[in-house]
Amino acid sequence: MLNLYLQSSKNYFLTLIYTIVMNKQELIDAMAEKAGISKADSKKALDAFTAVVAEELKKEGKVALVGFGTFSVVEKSARTGINPATKQQIQIAAKKVAKFKPGADLDIQ
Numbered sequence: 001m002l003n004l005y006l007q008s009s010k011n012y013f014l015t016l017i018y019t020i021v022m023n024k025q026e027l028i029d030a031m032a033e034k035a036g037i038s039k040a041d042s043k044k045a046l047d048a049f050t051a052v053v054a055e056e057l058k059k060e061g062k063v064a065l066v067g068f069g070t071f072s073v074v075e076k077s078a079r080t081g082i083n084p085a086t087k088q089q090i091q092i093a094a095k096k097v098a099k100f101k102p103g104a105d106l107d108i109q
Helices: 024-036 040-057
Strands: 004-008 014-020 062-066 068-074 077-083 090-094 095-102
Touching: 024 040, 040 062, 040 068
Parallel strands: none
Antiparallel strands: 004 014, 062 068, 068 095, 077 090
16 A cells, blocks of 8 residues: 655645555455465464464563564653644653564565
8 A cells, every 4th residue: 555645844845755554454465475375364363463462562571573573562751742733731641652673683675
């Protein structure tokens, strides 16, 4: 899937930015083809993977896939922000967020 959007810069020029995004169905199709399995089995495998990772992160654990990367939870501290609509300062509460750190062997070039 190709996403297009316009980005405004400080110079008031509009820049056309495009990104290529693989959605869930495209990932399922690619996994099925690569593994030589049905799309239904590929969907079950992907759903199971995401469920297991989510459950482990909820327990504040980590999922490390050697050569691919590590899923973990990090805690972001409370901070002061600005409401862009009103320009008023607001307090942003502390929260926990999921993080992915690519492995050193993950070659994307």
